[in-house]
Amino acid sequence: MGNGLVVPAIVAVTLITVGIGFYGLRLARTTSDFLVASRVVSPTWNAAAIGGEYLSAASFLGVAGLVLKYGVDVLWYPVGFAAGYLALLLFVAAPLRRSGAFTLPDFCELRLGSRRLRTLATIFVIFIGWLYLVPQLQGAGLTLATLAGSPYPVGALVVAVVVTANVALGGMRAITFVQAFQYWLKLTALAVPAIFLALQWQADGRPAVTPPEGPTFRTATTVVVEHRAVLTLPDGQTREVRPGDELTFAAGEPVPEVSGVANSTTDWLLPSAAGSDDRGLFATYSLILATFLGTMGLPHVLVRFYTNPDGASARRTTLVVLALVGGFYLFPTIYGVLGRIYTPQLLVSGHTDAVVVLLPEAALGAGTTGRLLAALVAAGAFAAFLSTSSGLLTSVAGVISTDVLGHGSVRGFRLATLIAGGVPLILALNVSGLDVSQVVGLAFAVAASSFCPLLVLGIWWRGLTDAGAAAGILVGGGAAVAAVLLTVLGPPLTGWPATLTAQPAAWTVPLAFTVMIAASLATRRRAPADVSRTMLRLHGPDTLRL
Amino acid sequence: MPAPRRPEPFPAAGEQHAPEPPPAGAEQRVPGPPLAGAEQRVSGPARARTRVVLAEVSRRQHRPGGARTELTQQTPVGEALIHGLVRAQLALALQLSAVVLVGLGGLPWLFAVAPSVGRMTVFGVNLPWLLLGVLSFPFLVAVGWTYVRLAERNEQDFTDLVQRPER
Numbered sequence: 001m002g003n004g005l006v007v008p009a010i011v012a013v014t015l016i017t018v019g020i021g022f023y024g025l026r027l028a029r030t031t032s033d034f035l036v037a038s039r040v041v042s043p044t045w046n047a048a049a050i051g052g053e054y055l056s057a058a059s060f061l062g063v064a065g066l067v068l069k070y071g072v073d074v075l076w077y078p079v080g081f082a083a084g085y086l087a088l089l090l091f092v093a094a095p096l097r098r099s100g101a102f103t104l105p106d107f108c109e110l111r112l113g114s115r116r117l118r119t120l121a122t123i124f125v126i127f128i129g130w131l132y133l134v135p136q137l138q139g140a141g142l143t144l145a146t147l148a149g150s151p152y153p154v155g156a157l158v159v160a161v162v163v164t165a166n167v168a169l170g171g172m173r174a175i176t177f178v179q180a181f182q183y184w185l186k187l188t189a190l191a192v193p194a195i196f197l198a199l200q201w202q203a204d205g206r207p208a209v210t211p212p213e214g215p216t217f218r219t220a221t222t223v224v225v226e227h228r229a230v231l232t233l234p235d236g237q238t239r240e241v242r243p244g245d246e247l248t249f250a251a252g253e254p255v256p257e258v259s260g261v262a263n264s265t266t267d268w269l270l271p272s273a274a275g276s277d278d279r280g281l282f283a284t285y286s287l288i289l290a291t292f293l294g295t296m297g298l299p300h301v302l303v304r305f306y307t308n309p310d311g312a313s314a315r316r317t318t319l320v321v322l323a324l325v326g327g328f329y330l331f332p333t334i335y336g337v338l339g340r341i342y343t344p345q346l347l348v349s350g351h352t353d354a355v356v357v358l359l360p361e362a363a364l365g366a367g368t369t370g371r372l373l374a375a376l377v378a379a380g381a382f383a384a385f386l387s388t389s390s391g392l393l394t395s396v397a398g399v400i401s402t403d404v405l406g407h408g409s410v411r412g413f414r415l416a417t418l419i420a421g422g423v424p425l426i427l428a429l430n431v432s433g434l435d436v437s438q439v440v441g442l443a444f445a446v447a448a449s450s451f452c453p454l455l456v457l458g459i460w461w462r463g464l465t466d467a468g469a470a471a472g473i474l475v476g477g478g479a480a481v482a483a484v485l486l487t488v489l490g491p492p493l494t495g496w497p498a499t500l501t502a503q504p505a506a507w508t509v510p511l512a513f514t515v516m517i518a519a520s521l522a523t524r525r526r527a528p529a530d531v532s533r534t535m536l537r538l539h540g541p542d543t544l545r546l
Numbered sequence: 547m548p549a550p551r552r553p554e555p556f557p558a559a560g561e562q563h564a565p566e567p568p569p570a571g572a573e574q575r576v577p578g579p580p581l582a583g584a585e586q587r588v589s590g591p592a593r594a595r596t597r598v599v600l601a602e603v604s605r606r607q608h609r610p611g612g613a614r615t616e617l618t619q620q621t622p623v624g625e626a627l628i629h630g631l632v633r634a635q636l637a638l639a640l641q642l643s644a645v646v647l648v649g650l651g652g653l654p655w656l657f658a659v660a661p662s663v664g665r666m667t668v669f670g671v672n673l674p675w676l677l678l679g680v681l682s683f684p685f686l687v688a689v690g691w692t693y694v695r696l697a698e699r700n701e702q703d704f705t706d707l708v709q710r711p712e713r
Contacts, residue, residue, distance in 0.1 A: 072664075075678035079650065079686075086646065086686050090639040090693055270664045271657035271674050284654045312698065319690045326683030333679045460636050536628050539635060541701035544708060 005375035006147045013185070013379045014162055017178050017386050043313050047320035049176045050304045052183030054081075054295075054321075055328055056132075056388035057139030060186060060381050062437030063329070065352035067336025068343075071268030076284055077437065078329035080291025084444075085325060088296040089318040094311035095459045095538035102306045103399055104299060104451055111458045113528050114466035117473075122403040124450050124477055125299045128443050129396035130424045131484065132298070133389060135439040137428035139353070140385040146354045147378050156428045159382075163389040164421035167397065168414040176307065182387040183324065189380020190331040193360050193373040197338050200363050207341050210269050215255040215344045223247045223345045231348065232257035247348065255344040268340075279496065283503040287441065290505035294444030297451030300391035303398065310542035335359055353437075357381060396420040438502070442484045449508035450477025453516045459538055461517075462531050468520025476512020480504050631704045635697060642693050650682060 059081060066074040101107035105121040108114065137156040144155030166178070201207070207218075224246055231239045239256075241247070249255075271284075295301060308314040339346065339355040342363040346352045357377050364370035401409075401416035450473045457464045457472075483504035486493075493501060500507065520527075528534070657664045657674055666673040 072672070072674050072678065075675070076654075079678055079682045082683055083646065083650065083686055086690050086693075087643070089690050090642055094697070269672055269675075270661065271654065281654060281658050285651075288651060288654075312701070315694050315697065319687070319694050322690045323687045326687055329683060330680060333675075460632065532625055532628070535632060536624075539628060539632050541705050543701075543705050 005371050006378045009375035009379040010144070010148075010382045013382045013386070014158070016181070017383075018162065018166060043308065043317045043320065045176060045180050046304065046307055047317045047324060048183045049179035050301065050317070050321045051324040051328070052179035052181070052186065052383075052387045053300055053304065053391035054325060054388070055183065055186050055384055056440065057136050057381070057384050058437045058440035059328070059332065060190065060384035061139055061143070061353045061356050062440065063332040064335035064339065064356045065346075065354070066437050067333055068339040068346060068355050069352045072271050073280060073284060075333065076287050077291065077441070078332060080288055080444075081295070082322060082326045082329055083292045084295025085318055085322040087292050088301070089315060089322065091456050092296045092459060093305060093314045093318040096302070096455065097305045097308050097314035098311040098538050098540070098542070099534075100306075100537075102303065103395065103402075104297070104302060104454075105399060105403055107455070107458065108466075108469070111528070111534055112464065112466040112469060113530075114470075117466045117470050118403065120470055120473055121451075121454070122399055124446070124473065125399045126396055126420075127481065128297070128447050128450075129299050129392050129399075129420070130427070131443040131446065132300075132440060133392050133396075133421075133424035134428045135437075136385050136389045136392070137425060140382070141428070142351075142353060143357055143378065143381050143385075146351070147357055147374070153429050156425065159385045159389055160421055160425040160428075163386055163393055164417055167390055167393045167421075168417040178390065179387050182383040183328075185383045186380045186387075187324075187328055189376050189383065190328065190335075190356070193377055194331045194334045196369065196373055197334065197359065197363050201338060201341070209337055209340050215340055215347070217249045217251060217253050217255060217344060218342065221249045221345045223249070223348045230258075241348075249345075255347055258347055258350075279499045282506060283499055286445075286499075286503035286506035289509050290441060290445040290448045290503070292448075293452040293509060294446075294448035294505070296455055297447030298443070299395040299399070300388070303391075303395045312542050332356070338363065393417060393420050439488070441503075442480075442487065445503070445505040445508065446477060446480040446484060448505050449480040449512045452509065453512045457513075457516055457520075461520075462535065463520050463524065463527060464516070465520045465523045465526040466528075467523040467526050468516050468518075471519035472512045472516025475515040476508050479511060480508040483508065627704070627708065631700065634700045638693065638696050638700065642689050646686070646689055649685060653677060 059078070063074075063078050063081075066077060096107065099107060099110055101110050104125055105118045108117045108121045137160055140159040141152040141154070141156035144150045144158070145152050224244065231241055305314050305317075308317050335356050339352075339359055343355055343358055346355055346358070357374065360373035360377055361370045364373065397413060397417040397420040400420055401413040405412050405416055453472050453476065454469050458469070483501040486501045490501075492498075653674070664672065664674050668676055
């Protein structure tokens with residue numbers, strides 16, 4: 001790819017990120033400054049920062065790629081990613097802020113007074129954090145490889161080093177400014193090209209997204225296959241392709257049907273129907289559960305709530321986040337839909353995650369406009385990798401420095417950052433075959449099956465005990481972790497076992513709630529004696545200052 | 547007994563066991579509640595600059611009041627008060643989740659049992675795309691906005707109840 005503007009755009013984003021990091025470093029002095037921005041962050045900044053931190057590679061690249069590939073059924077990803085903040089708002093935001101807990105392990109100890117539960121929560125925080133970091137680094141590697149032709153490890157390495165250094169040197173105060181800036185950058189980088197794309201589509205005479213004869217190549221195209229698949233050619237022949245195969249198509253030639261992709265117009269355009277596709281329906285509901293309930297259990301999301309001054313402002317911040325994130329998610333769908341027209345070769349190559357970064361040039365041509373917009377999108381994508389990785393790294397490092405290394409000094413936090421950033425980098429460099437959005441979805445499933453029941457029951461039910469909470473996390477969260485490991489590392493499955501492990505939330509979340517409640521009832525005597533005081537602290541209005 | 551309510555310079559005797567922060571502005575290390583993650587130490591000679599980072603910062607000295615004392619001392623009356631607030635807030639959250647559950651959660655089921663709904667088009671766009679891709683987001687924000695408004699009203703009602711002058 002010969003777009004000379006991409007690398008300067010990415011370098012500019014990186015430099016600005018580091019620059020704001022240093023600006024923040026000059027302000028950060030004590031450990032409290034470092035970790036929670038001294039809680040002087042205004043709600044608007046905070047909401048933009050939460051949004052900036054949350055919109056990851058999966059949102060910026062993955063959603064559009066999934067829409068291109070699977071169609072209407074995966075629109076539940078953006079809906080769920082946004083709705084997670086509603087669940088957070090309804091059940092968690094204000095009480096969690098009033099609890100004064102900075103991390104999930106804090107909440108465990110504060111509510112249930114158990115060191116052992118704290119350790120268990122720490123393990124899950126680190127697991128979820130790393131599970132979420134790996135695809136961010138991979139996305140960076142793939143994007144840079146696609147746009148600048150660099151080898152895969154370069155992008156992952158760049159993001160990992162920049163983020164680790166920035167977090168280690170600047171801490172969260174710097175990160176708040178960085179994140180807020182990155183939200184607006186990401187929104188601009190997706191919205192502006194989307195407008196140009198829509199205009200181009202008009203100018204091209206509104207080509208049909210779902211022509212009756214199926215998608216066709218608009219121009220002569222050479223495709224390099226990246227994932228093993230079976231192609232069904234228009235004449236009914238099948239052909240197995242492997243990574244590295246090169247296929248050439250003439251302009252106007254129909255796109256062959258690819259196994260594992262929603263090719264036919266009906267599959268792509270219409271939701272899965274009962275009877276014919278029960279597994280699809282189960283997967284949809286599983287996805288809804290995971291994304292709606294998983295957000296509240298993501299470690300980097302929770303940390304941010306501590307920077308609100310009180311419970312009421314935490315609630316308002318969450319509402320603003322919901323609006324900001326919802327506004328952002330209007331755009332990826334446009335890319336996925338237009339990708340059907342302008343970049344159908346991605347369906348064949350299997351590299352659908354690249355649709356966002358390739359579409360501007362594919363639709364607008366390699367002229368100045370197309371190249372500028374492509375560079376803008378690339379900058380936005382890098383903003384996504386940098387900001388989400390920063391947030392995750394801050395929270396994982398915070399947990400490691402306080403709970404594993406055992407001292408909360410600035411030096412300890414820096415050491416923890418190196419550990420927290422190094423492990424996922426090594427993982428990302430060694431496993432490149434994972435699908436960005438799928439892994440992120442699995443992280444949501446684990447969070448929904450472990451921390452969601454803990455938070456919801458801990459905040460609203462007096463009867464929760466430490467033994468019950470530990471049992472629920474171990475059984476529900478453990479089942480989700482097992483499903484993740486089986487999906488990522490295990491042999492390829494088909495039929496129901498594949499669905500149950502690839503989208504586990506629909507059975508692991510109810511399991512976690514059931515076990516947590518049953519075990520708490522069985523160990524009723526272990527309920528903390530100060531539960532009334534805790535409830536007062538969690539739910540008492542801020543204005544009373546109880 | 548309409549006793550005149552004057553600000554008292556010291557907490558009442560019965561309140562001394564309530565958790566009270568030291569006077570604001572004390573620049574020294576204060577042992578907080580068991581909050582190991584939030585309690586931070588500064589290494590080296592920067593000790594003088596250590597700050598209190600716990601939730602106590604936002605708390606203030608308060609004057610003793612009727613229902614307020616019931617709350618902080620966890621008498622049965624205070625327990626019942628806070629119990630009522632928790633129930634009201636939980637009921638609100640559950641009601642609004644039910645709205646989302648029906649409004650959004652019902653859609654896959656609806657599309658599955660009535661495929662004709664999925665085939666309907668509005669302005670040339672298939673209905674499921676419009677509902678999920680565009681309209682779901684304002685819907686979520688509207689539910690969230692309603693929740694914030696009603697939850698704050700619940701808290702205001704509770705505050706009024708607690709701060710009502712003693713008769």
